Amino acid sequence: xAIENIGNMNKMLSGYNTQDWMKSASIEQGSLPQFNELAAxxxxxxxxxxxxxxMLASSLTDVNSMQVEANKAIQKLASGQTKNISETMLAVxxxxxxxxxxxxxxxxxIEAYKEIMRMQM
Numbered sequence: 001x002a003i004e005n006i007g008n009m010n011k012m013l014s015g016y017n018t019q020d021w022m023k024s025a026s027i028e029q030g031s032l033p034q035f036n037e038l039a040a041x042x043x044x045x046x047x048x049x050x051x052x053x054x055m056l057a058s059s060l061t062d063v064n065s066m067q068v069e070a071n072k073a074i075q076k077l078a079s080g081q082t083k084n085i086s087e088t089m090l091a092v093x094x095x096x097x098x099x100x101x102x103x104x105x106x107x108x109x110i111e112a113y114k115e116i117m118r119m120q121m
Contacts, residue, residue: 056105059102059105060102062098063095063098063099063102066091066094066095066098066099067095067099069091069095070091070092070094070095070096073087073088073091073092074088074092076088
């Protein structure tokens with residue numbers, strides 16, 4: 001049966017319920033998470049949800065602090081204050097991975113912005 005439009009798809013999907021879908025996929029119901037239990041339940045000391053811009057700003061701050069820590073570790077190794085090269089390399093690699101990840105997020109945000117700007121109104 002070909003789906004010609006969204007209305008036909010909705011009619012087809014409305015005939016199924018979650019138990020039918022689980023039976024067809026042979027998923028045991030006991031192994032599934034209970035989504036009602038996963039709802040946000042702020043406990044004692046829990047932070048309220050952040051906006052996207054707040055999340056990006058805090059992530060940038062975290063990446064910057066990792067870069068600063070890596071630079072300090074390199075300076076300590078170069079000045080002879082520490083002899084542990086493995087901790088220095090670990091700090092540098094963590095900072096590099098965090099920076100690369102943040103750069104990829106930045107590229108995706110720019111790409112999404114450009115896509116939105118190309119949309120016809």
